[in-house]
Amino acid sequence: MSDVTFQPALYYEVTARDNNEACRNYEQTFTVAEFYSNDGIHCYVQCGLCRHNMEILTATLLDPQPEVS
């Protein structure tokens, strides 16, 4: 488990790594430019190929927060 923590209902820039050895994305790191934290607990970045949840490596609070239309 990663030790990245989120506050609820905020946008973060997140980097995440695929730890699924069976996946073509294995050990690749992805950046999510606008990741919404929802309730701050259920924060998952899912691999588009294997559908596993990636390990969240870093989370940087966006400042300013993006405008939501």
Ligand SMILES: [Zn+2]
């Ligand atoms: Zn994967």
